[in-house]
Amino acid sequence: MPIYRIAIGTPREASHPDALRAALAEFFSMLIFVFAGEGSGMAFNKLTNNGPSTPSGLVAAALAHAFALFVAVSVGANISGGHVNPAVTFGAFIGGNITLLRGILYWIAQLLGSIVACLLLKFATGGLETSAFALSTNVSVWNALVFEIVMTFGLVYTVYATAVDPKKGNVGIIAPLAIGFIVGANILVGGAFDGGSMNPAVSFGPAVVSWSWSHHWVYWVGPLIGAAIAALIYDNIFIGENTHEQLPTTDY
Template sequence: MPISRIAIGNPSEFGQADALKAALAEFISMLIFVFAGEGSGMAYNKLTDNGSATPAGVVAASLSHAFALFVAVSVGANISGGHVNPAVTFGAFIGGHISLLRGILYWIAQLLGSVVACLLLKFATGGLETSAFSLSPGVGAANALVFEIVMTFGLVYTVYATAVDPKKGNLGIIAPIAIGFIVGANILAGGAFDGASMNPAVSFGPAVVSGTWANHWVYWVGPLIGSAIAAIIYETFFITPNSYEHLPVTDY
């Protein structure tokens, strides 16, 4: 079972140069991703005078997030592995690919990157609101929780198949674009219902800056559950003991 490979790590990791560089890379990648993704939503609201969401708006959000995540994962891949998502980091931890302490360092960097991106957007736009994720009318917390679990499962399963699996071969080359595509597709599926976060940090930044915390727990619990399920299934059924290896950061 993958859970047997969970590692706590050593407190000295918090002071190691490679760990700090990896955390900085996660901070920068998250800032790039949230600035582009949240910024596209703010631009849409400005152009439509905060009008109702339209199919064109959902498509635009899907494309902007897919492109931005492709870039954010790519620029961080050789340094931190390009997680750009606390749920991805959690999935890597469950599978034994990152220690708990290094994972916490990643989480701190990811959350800070999201908050700083939203603060920069608010300043650059003259004080426009950075909208927090929220549920659409008629969508309950339980409905949104299922959406977040399933969508994040698909995301983390894609990460495992294209970036983590030791048998991936040349498939690893397309990992960033595959990860961007699944996020973009999931936004098309769930964006009209709960905003399709799949990423606790992406939800955290706008919530902090706007001060809006309604149903915020959904955007943590759902992605973490979906991530854990994906990691356990992939590790149990598709990464055999004789093919398993702890991947160095440069490979993931």
């Protein structure tokens, strides 16, 4: 891809009101998403005793994450673009749709939002554990890495097709719904193997609060690789030179 599409940004961007508002929107969207997604697993576990590891628990987790992400993307879309995922932000950066410095702001806000959501869950539930993502029995780190790459590829490809592509037309209206659906569907596939993260921030918050870091790198490396592949393929093949929307140059 042409190198000029990737932009670092300027130091002033870190303090620009629009960038700060966008980062704040990412913080609240991530808090909403993680509180509902992680909280649903905790609630199901309390009601059914180890319920999240059952088929019904997996379906409940998929639905909760799909619904919550639909809302989280929708409420942030007009302010920050509704990334709600460091992997989506990284994919947007690879495609030249966000500067590096603005992306770092998003990452900080997303990670903090996940941590705060988990802390609130732990407090509100009287100290129940916010379970960190973990590999299932007989699932190796390489198996999990492939799962995370493929699932995140599908997610970021969907983001590009429904929200980033300038030719999206009316499809952009259903972007939050499509993004929520692909995450819910992927959890039904990968949830039984590695939890179906697709989102480094979603894995990071519970890991910090529970201080459990076993194989945590998988939940960063896999999603970032999958996001980069999706961005490169969609941007180069389906958007191309003639229809690519350049980054705004007057904001900062």
